[in-house]
Amino acid sequence: MSGTERPLRVLFVCTQNKLRSPTAETLFREHPGWQVASAGTARDAEISLTRDLLEWADVAVCMEKRHRDWIRAKLGGVLPDARLLTLGIPDEYGFMDPELVTLLERLVPLRLAGTSPREV
Structure with missing residues (x-):
């Protein structure tokens, strides 16, 4: 990474934040050049997806289309x-x-290939 770039902030999103997105967060926690977190779209999610979390992220990796649609709507x-x-x-x-x-090991690197963080 150059001096002007920071790690890519990746937010993994599922419904309850109990199974899929926490698995992705755990799996990619030590990935070089990434900072990761996870959240869920349900009201009773372990960690609920908020505007602040989304503003923190450079990219949101949704497990399903309905999660992306929820983000677009809310x-x-x-x-x-x-x-x-x-x-x-x-x-x-x-x-x-x-x-x-x-x-996750197959799909996430493919989907994030070429994605860079916003300039700091």
Whole structure:
């Protein structure tokens, strides 16, 4: 990283913030050049997605299209559409499920390839 760039801030989003997005956060916590967090769109999520969290992020990686649509409806304009990525991973995996880990390890780097942080 050059002196003017900071780590890419990646926010993983699912519904309850109990299984998929915390798995992604755990998996990519030590990824070089990334700072990661996770949140959920449901009112009773472990960590609820807020405007502040979305403003912190350079990119939101949504597990499903409905999460991206929720962000557009409730927090539209905080991040440009190009920074709202969707993986298409359904809610059928447990926390750190090996199949989920494999999907995330394959899809997340592909979706984030070429994404750089905003200038500081």
